[in-house]
Amino acid sequence: SEGSVTASPTDTVDSEYTIPVSIGTPAQVLQLDLDTGSADLWVFSSETESDEVSGQTLYDPSQSSTSSYMSGSSWQISYGDGSSADGDIYTDKVKIAGITVSKQAVELAQDVSSEFTTGPSDGLVGLAFDSINTAMPSTVETFFDNAKSKLDSPLFTADLKHDAAGSYGFGFIDSSLYTGDITYEDVDNSDGFWSWTSSGYAIGSGKFVKTKITGIADTGSTLLALPSSVVKAYYKKVSGSSYSDTYTGYVFPCGTTTPSFTFGVGSLHIEIPGDYMSYAAANDDGTTCYGSLQKSDGTNVFGDIALKSAFVVFNGASSPTIGWANK
Numbered sequence: 001s002e003g004s005v006t007a008s009p010t011d012t013v014d015s016e017y018t019i020p021v022s023i024g025t026p027a028q029v030l031q032l033d034l035d036t037g038s039a040d041l042w043v044f045s046s047e048t049e050s051d052e053v054s055g056q057t058l059y060d061p062s063q064s065s066t067s068s069y070m071s072g073s074s075w076q077i078s079y080g081d082g083s084s085a086d087g088d089i090y091t092d093k094v095k096i097a098g099i100t101v102s103k104q105a106v107e108l109a110q111d112v113s114s115e116f117t118t119g120p121s122d123g124l125v126g127l128a129f130d131s132i133n134t135a136m137p138s139t140v141e142t143f144f145d146n147a148k149s150k151l152d153s154p155l156f157t158a159d160l161k162h163d164a165a166g167s168y169g170f171g172f173i174d175s176s177l178y179t180g181d182i183t184y185e186d187v188d189n190s191d192g193f194w195s196w197t198s199s200g201y202a203i204g205s206g207k208f209v210k211t212k213i214t215g216i217a218d219t220g221s222t223l224l225a226l227p228s229s230v231v232k233a234y235y236k237k238v239s240g241s242s243y244s245d246t247y248t249g250y251v252f253p254c255g256t257t258t259p260s261f262t263f264g265v266g267s268l269h270i271e272i273p274g275d276y277m278s279y280a281a282a283n284d285d286g287t288t289c290y291g292s293l294q295k296s297d298g299t300n301v302f303g304d305i306a307l308k309s310a311f312v313v314f315n316g317a318s319s320p321t322i323g324w325a326n327k
């Protein structure tokens with residue numbers, strides 16, 4: 001089987017992208033954040049503390065004839081941005097992009113941190129590797145892992161866009177979505193992530209610097225986080241920029257022209273347009289803008305700023321790889 005699903009940015013600055021996911025019988029459709037940086041499928045639910053819910057759609061297993069309680073199981077997750085959630089687990093029918101997994105572990109939130117309460121999604125679909133799933137006493141499998149044997153090819157693709165609907169594909173590569181060739185790199189999933197190594201970078205029209213940069217491809221992260229040496233070199237080319245302790249990142253006057261940022265995938269170059277490199281206003285009067293490129297904490301992250309500049313193949317074969325193409 002194969003199919004695709006619309007990926008919708010939740011705001012005009014592409015903070016995150018959600019997809020419709022059908023859960024249960026009859027279908028309960030939730031808008032979930034497809035996240036290649038984590039491996040838990042969790043949802044706002046009838047069990048979520050009511051003071052931690054603000055308009056999200058709730059999955060209610062009691063209204064599904066195909067739900068089954070996983071007695072004795074629980075989950076508890078904390079993300080790199082400090083957000084967190086926890087709860088218990090049911091299995092139920094889950095359909096994404098027309099592909100159905102009959103007994104998918106669905107993690108019901110009983111508690112969520114404020115970032116989720118005030119956030120736009122009804123939960124997450126984690127598509128990183130099972131080893132980092134947080135279910136206890138034993139891990140549960142991701143939707144992709146459960147669906148893999150049904151897919152024509154064991155892969156999914158991302159065609160994310162700025163302030164416009166894009167798509168995720170499952171089981172096939174839609175050649176109409178990219179130009180030129182796809183360049184593949186090996187993935188090291190030993191930490192549970194889609195970790196790959198870029199061949200280097202360029203700033204604006206500057207020379208390409210050949211240097212290996214290992215990082216994770218993370219649809220659930222908004223920005224691009226790279227080594228401070230690279231980031232400092234970039235902001236030397238942005239007039240009026242500086243590192244702000246107030247905003248905990250590089251900022252510059254809004255309206256500043258920001259150069260593009262190119263990263264290498266083998267001999268292929270993916271250029272992030274200069275317009276994408278100014279993320280959003282950092283202050284209420286919109287005079288100070290926050291950069292889309294920031295220092296990593298050690299784990300480099302190719303988040304949505306990078307992903308939406310390319311067509312990306314997450315190849316879940318026994319030796320996983322990641323493919324990048326221009327579009």
Ligand SMILES: CC1CCN(C(=N)N)CC1
Pocket residue numbers: 033035036037038079080081083124218219220221
């Ligand atoms: C909303 C959360 C989704 C998971 N995260 C991530 N993949 N970096 C953190 C933010």
